[in-house]
Amino acid sequence: MTSERGAAQLESANAIRAYQREWLEDTRQRVKQGEPFAICNGDEFEEVFNIMDIPVIVINYWNSIIATKRMTEYYGDVLINRGYPANYFAMGLASTIDNNPETAPWGGLPKPALIIGGTKSDTEMKVLEIWAREYGCPFFPLDFGLDAVPELPKYPPPPRWWEMMADHWDELIDPRRLDLRVEEEKALINFIEVTTGRKLSMAKLEQGLELLNEQEILWGKARDLIAETIPCPVSLRDQLAVYQAQWHRGTIRGRDFIKAYYEEVKERVEKGVAACPNEKLRLMWMAGTPPSWAKWAEEEYGAVCVASLFSSIPIDSYYRATINGDVMRALASRHMVLFLETPDWRLKDAEIHQCNGVVETANPSIPSFNKQLFEEAGMPLCQIPRDRDDEEVRAILSDFIETRLLS
Amino acid sequence: MRGGERLTSETAFEEIQRHYQQRDLAAREWRGNGGKVVGYFCDAVPEEMILAAGLFAIRLSGDPHGKTDVARQNVIPRFTNREDFVHSILNMLLTGEYDFLDYLVIPHTRDSIHRLYQLIAMMKDSDPSLNLPELFFLDSVHTTFFSGGLYNRDRMLELKESLEEWSGKEITSEALSRAINITNENKALLKRVASLRAAEPPCISGVEALQIISSSMFMLKEEHNKLLRGFLDGADKFPVRNGIRLFVSGSPLDSLQLFEIIESCGATIVADDNCWGNRYSNVPIDTSLDPFEAIADRYHNRSPCSRMYPMSRRLEHCLQNIMEAKAQGVVFNVFRHDAAEIWEIPDKTKALEEKRIPSVYFRNQPYLITEPEPLKTSIGELIETIQRSQ
Numbered sequence: 001m002t003s004e005r006g007a008a009q010l011e012s013a014n015a016i017r018a019y020q021r022e023w024l025e026d027t028r029q030r031v032k033q034g035e036p037f038a039i040c041n042g043d044e045f046e047e048v049f050n051i052m053d054i055p056v057i058v059i060n061y062w063n064s065i066i067a068t069k070r071m072t073e074y075y076g077d078v079l080i081n082r083g084y085p086a087n088y089f090a091m092g093l094a095s096t097i098d099n100n101p102e103t104a105p106w107g108g109l110p111k112p113a114l115i116i117g118g119t120k121s122d123t124e125m126k127v128l129e130i131w132a133r134e135y136g137c138p139f140f141p142l143d144f145g146l147d148a149v150p151e152l153p154k155y156p157p158p159p160r161w162w163e164m165m166a167d168h169w170d171e172l173i174d175p176r177r178l179d180l181r182v183e184e185e186k187a188l189i190n191f192i193e194v195t196t197g198r199k200l201s202m203a204k205l206e207q208g209l210e211l212l213n214e215q216e217i218l219w220g221k222a223r224d225l226i227a228e229t230i231p232c233p234v235s236l237r238d239q240l241a242v243y244q245a246q247w248h249r250g251t252i253r254g255r256d257f258i259k260a261y262y263e264e265v266k267e268r269v270e271k272g273v274a275a276c277p278n279e280k281l282r283l284m285w286m287a288g289t290p291p292s293w294a295k296w297a298e299e300e301y302g303a304v305c306v307a308s309l310f311s312s313i314p315i316d317s318y319y320r321a322t323i324n325g326d327v328m329r330a331l332a333s334r335h336m337v338l339f340l341e342t343p344d345w346r347l348k349d350a351e352i353h354q355c356n357g358v359v360e361t362a363n364p365s366i367p368s369f370n371k372q373l374f375e376e377a378g379m380p381l382c383q384i385p386r387d388r389d390d391e392e393v394r395a396i397l398s399d400f401i402e403t404r405l406l407s
Numbered sequence: 408m409r410g411g412e413r414l415t416s417e418t419a420f421e422e423i424q425r426h427y428q429q430r431d432l433a434a435r436e437w438r439g440n441g442g443k444v445v446g447y448f449c450d451a452v453p454e455e456m457i458l459a460a461g462l463f464a465i466r467l468s469g470d471p472h473g474k475t476d477v478a479r480q481n482v483i484p485r486f487t488n489r490e491d492f493v494h495s496i497l498n499m500l501l502t503g504e505y506d507f508l509d510y511l512v513i514p515h516t517r518d519s520i521h522r523l524y525q526l527i528a529m530m531k532d533s534d535p536s537l538n539l540p541e542l543f544f545l546d547s548v549h550t551t552f553f554s555g556g557l558y559n560r561d562r563m564l565e566l567k568e569s570l571e572e573w574s575g576k577e578i579t580s581e582a583l584s585r586a587i588n589i590t591n592e593n594k595a596l597l598k599r600v601a602s603l604r605a606a607e608p609p610c611i612s613g614v615e616a617l618q619i620i621s622s623s624m625f626m627l628k629e630e631h632n633k634l635l636r637g638f639l640d641g642a643d644k645f646p647v648r649n650g651i652r653l654f655v656s657g658s659p660l661d662s663l664q665l666f667e668i669i670e671s672c673g674a675t676i677v678a679d680d681n682c683w684g685n686r687y688s689n690v691p692i693d694t695s696l697d698p699f700e701a702i703a704d705r706y707h708n709r710s711p712c713s714r715m716y717p718m719s720r721r722l723e724h725c726l727q728n729i730m731e732a733k734a735q736g737v738v739f740n741v742f743r744h745d746a747a748e749i750w751e752i753p754d755k756t757k758a759l760e761e762k763r764i765p766s767v768y769f770r771n772q773p774y775l776i777t778e779p780e781p782l783k784t785s786i787g788e789l790i791e792t793i794q795r796s797q
């Protein structure tokens with residue numbers, strides 16, 4: 001299984017990749033055949049749609065499909081022609097305004113039953129309202145969506161907050177906000193039932209959320225194996241490809257994908273399979289897509305990116321225990337706070353993955369969120385101006401590796 | 408202003424201007440006399456409660472001409488919305504220009520404002536030697552539904568409790584009613600200013616009106632009422648203004664620059680939909696209801712700010728005010744990275760086109776206007792278009 005260039009792609013990751021394509025096509029067909037479908041912001045409600053078996057297009061996912069089709073520039077112009085800014089979040093809106101089945105991904109989306117989104121940012125609330133109007137469908141706004149600040153009764157967040165997220169999330173989230181959010185989500189479920197004719201029950205919801213938690217726990221176990229095993233058994237590319245299983249959370253399929261992933265990682269560890277047999281140094285890459293210079297760094301220095309911004313999100317953020325039997329509250333809590341972007345959390349990931357250094361892209365004119373804390377903790381951090389495998393980036397990385405990691 | 412002296416319209420206006428320019432004047436005086444000062448952002452914080460608590464309320468504004476160097480060293484990367492304004496305010500807070508604040512109420516409004524809470528809280532935590540006021544986050548929802556209204560009401564109750572703690576005394580219903588009467592009178596007087604400004608012909612300019620309205624947020628309300636009464640006493644002698652009638656919509660304006668530029672072209676800004684302008688006095692508090700409930704209600708249902716859902720309400724509000732003021736043209740002004748405002752302009756422009764009201768759109772504007780000429784040219788063209796169609 002191991003070649004010169006390291007282990008082959010994970011079968012479990014390939015299965016997820018393949019299913020994602022199948023899912024996209026299946027969803028497209030279902031939607032085409034007139035099944036009600038929803039447009040929803042990522043991480044804000046889609047597990048409920050999954051559990052209700054309603055096809056849902058997650059906005060950030062749809063935007064990434066548009067980006068993959070290299071339509072962002074074109075749609076940016078569509079927005080500008082309408083007097084709007086060429087905003088990435090509004091790419092879906094642009095595809096609807098453009099209304100051109102010839103060029104749009106999937107031949108364009110038909111009319112959704114509803115659009116759901118948060119009021120969490122100046123942009124999101126407006127774009128979704130406009131989008132719904134373009135379609136002539138309802139927009140259901142939810143207050144206190146993901147990442148609204150300040151979320152906590154108290155700032156700054158407690159140290160090692162991620163250790164509280166699973167079982168003590170109630171201490172991290174403002175209970176007053178959560179009360180309202182639960183009410184709004186109940187009202188939304190009623191609204192979805194009325195608009196789509198589909199039903200939700202507590203039994204189904206509970207089952208879905210249990211599957212979701214199982215999925216995240218298995219993911220956490222796989223993360224632990226990756227973090228503690230030298231050389232790293234799974235390439236960052238595969239780790240990140242698996243992430244698409246997150247869109248299927250709350251379903252048996254979603255859980256089984258990650259179960260297979262965990263078992264495959266375990267098997268690799270037992271057999272001593274390395275993603276990069278030449279591994280000499282371990283890096284954490286502060287992004288959510290594999291770095292373009294990964295191959296070069298591996299071949300040149302045996303420097304392997306073993307962790308990313310997504311490494312611990314499943315286990316540190318998605319998993320929620322039900323507290324006092326209140327399932328709706330546990331559900332809404334995830335929609336309100338997924339994680340808190342604090343440098344100590346990222347440092348923890350670099351440390352548990354036994355990294356020698358960390359690489360981030362940074363705008364030199366903005367002070368780094370992470371640099372001081374990382375350096376003080378003895379974790380060298382390298383800033384590159386962009387993620388491109390070019391001479392300048394290679395020179396910065398070479399200098400960093402040679403002077404900070406190898407000397 | 409000496410006690411007992413009868414105010415002429417001119418002296419009243421001079422006094423108003425003085426407070427507009429020296430925004431900390433009244434607050435510092437109050438504090439000098441042993442009183443406590445509560446700063447706040449936006450027109451989303453109930454001044455009535457602050458008044459009823461016997462505290463001085465002052466709305467914070469930035470200074471487009473001010474420095475930003477100290478703030479820039481402290482701002483975390485997530486601040487990209489209206490960063491010039493945010494930097495200006497932070498700089499003032501960090502360099503002692505707001506050192507007279509005992510407390511600061513930050514509402515959950517547009518991103519650039521509510522994020523200040525987190526940032527200032529972090530700064531206070533990391534450096535306790537910084538002379539920063541005690542903070543209160545006035546949470547609220549951005550939807551205007553019934554359940555959200557209940558949520559906001561509960562947060563207002565918490566604010567009331569904090570104010571009671573700060574002032575060391577209970578806020579009674581009587582005190583709230585008294586405060587409501589004062590602010591309602593203020594709003595009624597400001598409405599008279601608004602109608603003189605929108606009269607045909609107008610006899611108050613936009614530049615004057617903005618100073619008159621905004622100064623209400625920097626002064627003791629009773630004092631402001633007195634000045635307003637004195638000012639309005641001479642209304643029959645105000646010289647009338649000719650020229651094209653314009654309406655200004657867009658980003659919040661805490662300085663006169665834009666209005667000065669527009670009116671220097673010979674137009675009069677007969678109305679606006681700004682939270683430093685007419686929107687501040689649009690909706691009085693219902694005195695037939697329980698005073699606390701009436702306050703909570705008013706702030707939940709006040710004239711829509713650009714951070715509120717739905718946008719359709721904003722559009723209606725803007726159009727209605729344009730029509731009522733009989734504006735002949737509209738200027739849209741949106742600051743750089745003002746995401747709350749930017750998505751509304753195309754709808755508004757379209758609605759105006761249908762009504763055959765011409766408009767210009769200044770987008771990506773800096774907080775400090777350093778190049779007024781291109782703006783003047785556009786205004787000149789707008790005026791010409793209007794004149795040609797007459």
Ligand code: SF4
Pocket residue numbers: 448449450451516517520659682712713714
């Ligand atoms: S428009 Fe902006 S500045 Fe004015 S009240 Fe609303 S959020 Fe605050």
